[in-house]
Amino acid sequence: xxxxxxxxxxxxxxxxxxxxxxxxxxxxxxxxxxxxxxxxxxxxxxxxxxxxxxxxxxxxxxxxxxxxxxxxxxxxxxxxxxxxxxxxxxxxxxxxxxxxxxxxxxxxxxxxxxxxxxxxxxxxxxxxxxxxxxxxxxxxxxxxxxxxxxxxxxxxxxxxxxxxxxxxxxxxxxxxxxxxxxxxxxxxxxxxxxxxxxxxxxxxxxxxxxxxxxxxxxxxxxxxxxxxxxxxxxxxxxxxxxxxxxxxxxxxxxxxxxxxxxxxxxxxxxxxxxxxxxxxxxxxxxxxxxxxxxxxxxxxxxxx
Ligand SMILES: C[S@@+](CC[C@H](N)C(=O)[O-])C[C@H]1O[C@@H](n2cnc3c(N)ncnc32)[C@H](O)[C@@H]1O
Numbered sequence: 604x605x606x607x608x609x610x611x612x613x614x615x616x617x618x619x620x621x622x623x624x625x626x627x628x629x630x631x632x633x634x635x636x637x638x639x640x641x642x643x644x645x646x647x648x649x650x651x652x653x654x655x656x657x658x659x660x661x662x663x664x665x666x667x668x669x670x671x672x673x674x675x676x677x678x679x680x681x682x683x684x685x686x687x688x689x690x691x692x693x694x695x696x697x698x699x700x701x702x703x704x705x706x707x708x709x710x711x712x713x714x715x716x717x718x719x720x721x722x723x724x725x726x727x728x729x730x731x732x733x734x735x736x737x738x739x740x741x742x743x744x745x746x747x748x749x750x751x752x753x754x755x756x757x758x759x760x761x762x763x764x765x766x767x768x769x770x771x772x773x774x775x776x777x778x779x780x781x782x783x784x785x786x787x788x789x790x791x792x793x794x795x796x797x798x799x800x801x802x803x804x805x806x807x808x809x810x811x812x813x814x815x816x817x818x819x820x821x822x823x824x825x826x827x828x829x830x831x832x833x834x835x836x837x838x839x840x841x842x843x844x845x846x847x848x849x850x851x852x853x854x855x856x857x858x859x860x861x862x863x864x865x866x867x868x869x870x871x872x873x874x875x876x877x878x879x880x881x882x883x884x885x886x887x888x889x890x891x892x893x894x895x896x897x898x899x900x901x902x903x904x905x906x907x
Contacts, residue, residue, distance in 0.1 A: 720747025
């Protein structure tokens with residue numbers, strides 16, 4: 604609990620009132636779940652709130668020799684951002700999260716708060732996707748573009764200087780985040796209206812009571828995956844073999860409960876649905892143009 608709180612403070616909403624103080628590297632530093640272990644062991648952050656403004660000492664490398672920035676711009680881990688400071692996601696977690704999201708060349712990956720561009724660049728370089736990054740800090744956007752050039756993916760990746768809360772990312776098929784719990788919650792209503800099947804991955808922070816579909820752990824960091832569920836709440840007419848019945852689906856994110864029929868609730872993952880019939884029996888199918896359809900069964904919406 605203490606570490607969770609500290610983690611939230613580390614990626615704190617900044618402004619004139621945030622101070623981030625660097626502390627010496629120490630093997631006894633607690634390993635904070637929200638920070639790359641690399642950043643911790645490099646002696647990175649001890650956050651505190653103060654009216655004196657931000658004080659950030661530049662670090663040019665993370666543990667393992669990862670170089671931050673380039674000759675034109677050297678960002679500092681913990682430097683202020685509009686709503687959250689900059690801390691890079693470890694490359695190992697970037698890869699693990701994009702793998703969990705099953706990114707392919709058909710995807711359009713958008714990183715909200717893209718920092719030095721590592722999520723979009725990896726999505727293009729390692730998974731063949733098109734990708735886009737949005738960051739409020741113009742220096743980070745310029746650095747991300749140069750990083751994309753150096754990685755040879757400039758034709759597949761774009762970056763934009765902008766506020767993620769005022770930008771349209773609705774065409775993304777994969778959204779990547781490393782923000783803060785309250786910022787994730789602020790984005791959540793928009794994310795839930797995205798196309799069913801859109802994958803969302805977040806480094807460290809969850810989405811409140813929208814439970815993740817998967818938790819991804821690397822040696823030094825944790826992330827989560829959500830799959831935007833189709834909206835199925837309402838009244839449906841089912842035909843299952845020779846049986847006909849109506850049922851009302853009540854939906855809480857990806858969890859379904861039903862009243863009025865033999866179904867014992869179920870789950871939705873994008874457009875794919877699974878209902879339990881009891882006795883270990885299941886109905887699996889997906890949402891198509893005309894309703895739910897599976898092998899030997901259909902359901903048609905008859906009310907909202
Ligand atoms: C914790 S860093 C994550 C960087 C990158 N996504 C990663 O995982 O390595 C958060 C980034 O969000 C940016 N940021 C903060 N508030 C923002 C806002 N309202 N709109 C756009 N970018 C923002 C910061 O400048 C910073 O680069």
